[in-house]
Amino acid sequence: MKILGIVLLLMITLSAPAKTFQLKKKHPKIPVERIEPLSWWVGMKNPELQIMIYGPQIATYRPEIHYPGVKIERVVTTTNPNYLFIYLYIDKTALAGKMKIEFWKGDKEVFSYPYLLQNRREGSEEREGFSSADVVYLLMPDRFANGNPANDNHPETIEKVNRNDLNGRHGGDIQGIIDHLDYLEDLGITALWSTPLMEDNMPLTSYHTYAISDYYKIDPRYGTNEDYRRLAAEAKKRGIKLIMDVVTNHSGTAHWWMKDLPADDWIHQFDTFTRSNFRIGTVQDPYAADSDKKLNTQGWFDTSMPDLNQNNPLLLDYLIQNAVWWIEYADLGGLRIDTYPYNHKEAMAEFNERIMTEYPNFNIVGETWVHQPVEVAYWQKDALNPDGFNSELPAVMDFPLQDALQVFTKEEQGWDKGIMRPYFNFAQDYLYPDPYNLLIFADNHDTERIWEVLDGDIDKFKLVFTLLATTRGIPQIYYGTEMMMRGVKQKGDGDIRRDFPGGWPGDTINAFTAEGRTAEQNEVFDFVKNLLQWRKNNPVIHRGALRHFVPENDYYVYFRYDDEKKIMVVLNNSEKEPKTIDLQRFSEMLSDVSRGRDILSGREIKDLHTAFTIPAKTAMVIELE
Structure with a gap:
């Protein structure tokens, strides 16, 4: 097996080792540490299920299943004997129940493991994803509200809470979001996008949770898997869909499989650390050098984020099933895929197609951070691309419009400047198969806050927000924008991800209430609320x-x-x-x-x-x- 130079370097550098989390064993002789997915459902449109089993020398056992309506299609092993991949066919006749996976050697059953098959929610297949009828509220859970201070630190995770550190963990959690769902409903929000909530057990800057260390576990400093499911249920009661932020391009170096990779090509490996060149344009560039294309899709996003190889079919199945598992488990209303163009595009097209086949009315938006409409359009499903590529990705992010909104600062009018910039942006909508399925925004968790760009000018903000709320597309508002929250990107990401005032016990200011906001903040809040509540009840703005x-x-x-x-x-x-x-x-x-x-x-x-x-x-x- 190729030596992971960068991983070894990180293990030496970080000194604090990531703890390996094991499943509770029913018997100490059962050599199963993990089974993923954790469970599954009968009645899925796709009858095939991959079960990944991890444990010492698990590949030396022969699995058998004797359950009505379920059969083993094939068993896949890799060069690592600690992994076993079982592909099942779950017939439409199969009923929910506990299925026993038997592990044999020769003519003897050595041990067995129970696996739960469940019934789906009624109407699960027909679920409606977010659309241009919605307004999306983007928040970072660590910085929104701390509803349960008891989980600020956890014995299984390395980094501890330190609210004085701009880039540290501050203690926001799922309960804090649940506690303020009424606030979001009152504001006119109908969809909630939280940055990732899965476990990120890196020793530093783990609050952003984009370096995932367990794809089936909510970070315990945010809560539990059940808390996440409760968040979705409570949001749904208020007419708010929950959108999960999915990271398929990379995991974290603290991920449990980094200590024992399932296969040599599970991640992209180099002799020394090799960063992505971040040249997204090489993907569709007809003249791009192969070496430049490789660096874009195979280089690591950061030293803490090993690049996943979606071209490995076992990994691709794993990632697709993980997304489907969370959709079913938590009753989700959409996915947002991080750093989309850095993935292998053909593999991600299969990812999208398989999910949208399972849920025909669902929606998936990819982060397409490029600056020309023609570049963004390339990534939307059914685009007329010269190379014939179809991403199968329903929604993309309109970064060119965000650029054009600079017009409302101090840019002078001209033939192709000033107020002409948004006009030109919309004039190129012929490039998009569905311009109404673009996520439109003034700022997000990675950009300068709009109130910093506008230097607190309320009149300019009203122009920006009116445009976003009334043009084509799906408006997205970044948390705190409704009460004039500021932040300087040049000071680091932590400054554009400040704590929402009033989200922590003991905060002297509570901007969740009218009494806790200044007169100017209430003017802005009321403006946003009135416009969004009006928009909610006017379908002409949604699809007109x-x-x-x-x-x-x-x-x-x-x-x-x-x-x-x-x-x-x-x-x-x-x-x-x-x-x-x-x-x-x-x-x-x-x-x-x-x-x-x-x-x-x-x-x-x-x-x-x-x-x-x-x-x-x-x-x-x-x-x-």
């Missing part, structure tokens, strides 16, 4: 057509419309000047209406055939009659 007009004189006008309703949005980006809107220019959209009402200010527009004036740095969302 979009018609926009070339911006003139620093203002932008567009319409959302369907057979039932028509909305006119006006954004005046002028720093100081009010603008007179000549309505004759928009007659093709206004010929059948006479009046309207701005839902933001309550202002009545009594005649839509002449003109009206809009103040500088002001947005209007006019319901047309």
Whole structure:
């Protein structure tokens, strides 16, 4: 087996070894330390199940199963005798119950292990994923709210809580999220994306949880698997779908399998540490050198994040089943896949296709951090790519629109600048098979906070947020934006991931309540809430057509419309000047209406055939009659 130079280096450097977690054994002679998935369900559309079994010399045993409706299709071993992969066929006649996996040597059964098959929730296959009808709230659990201080530290995990360290663990947890679901519902949120909650047992900066050390276990400092399932159930009661952040590109060096890899090609290995070149464009570049492509997809994301090889079919099955397991177990409403273009694209296309076949109405969004619409569009399902590639990925992230939102800061107007930037962005929507299935946002956990970009300017924020709430796509708001939370990216990621005020016992300020917010913060909170609650009840904004007009004189006008309703949005980006809107220019959209009402200010527009004036740095969302 090839020597993992970088892993050895890390083991020496980190000195504090990661603890190996073992399953509780019913008998000390049973050499099974792990069975994954932890359980499964009968009645799945895909009848095949891979069970990965880990234990000393487990591959030297012959597995047998005698359970009605279940048969072993094949048994796969690798060069590591401590792993055994059993592929089962679970017929539609199979019933829920405890299935016994027997382990034989010769003509003798040496031991057995119980495996649970369960019934699925009613309607599980038809579950609805998040869509353009939703508004997604992104939070980092460690920084949102601490509902259970008793789990701030845990004997099985290395890093301990230190709220004084900007990059340390602060103690936020699942209970803290549950405690504030009513706050999110009141705000108008209908989908919740939490950054990963699975165990990250790295000794430093483990709070972000993107270096996963156990794919089937919620980090005990956040809670338990059952707590996560309870979060999904409580969110669902409030009309909020739960989106899981999935990391398929890499695990953490503290992952239990890093001490005993299932196969040499389970991860990408190099003689010395080799980092990704982060050149996503090499994937679709017809002239890219093979060495550059290899570095993008096979280089490690960081020293603590070994790069997984999705081209290994055993690993790919493992990752797909892990996602399906969490969807069924926790009743999820969507997946978000981290660092999507760094994975092997053909393998991930199979990942997406198999999940969407199991759940035809589900949704998966990939993090596609590139800056041109044509680059983003490449990754969306059914894109007309010259190389014929189809990602099967339903949703992608509109980073080009985030770039274009800089227009609302101090950028001057010009032929291709200023308010023209979002117009140009939308004008390229012909590249996307489904532009309504783009996640749109002003900021997230990896970027400069929008309030820092806008330097606290409320009028500019209202322009930004009005655009996000009324254009095509799925709006995503980053936690704390609704109460003007700031953070400087140059100070490190920890500063853009500050604690939500009031989320910790003893906090002197509680921004979860109107009394705990300043007058300015309440103005912003109320603006966001009113717009989102209005959006929730207006399907024309969810799937209605979009018609926009070339911006003139620093203002932008567009319409959302369907057979039932028509909305006119006006954004005046002028720093100081009010603008007179000549309505004759928009007659093709206004010929059948006479009046309207701005839902933001309550202002009545009594005649839509002449003109009206809009103040500088002001947005209007006019319901047309």
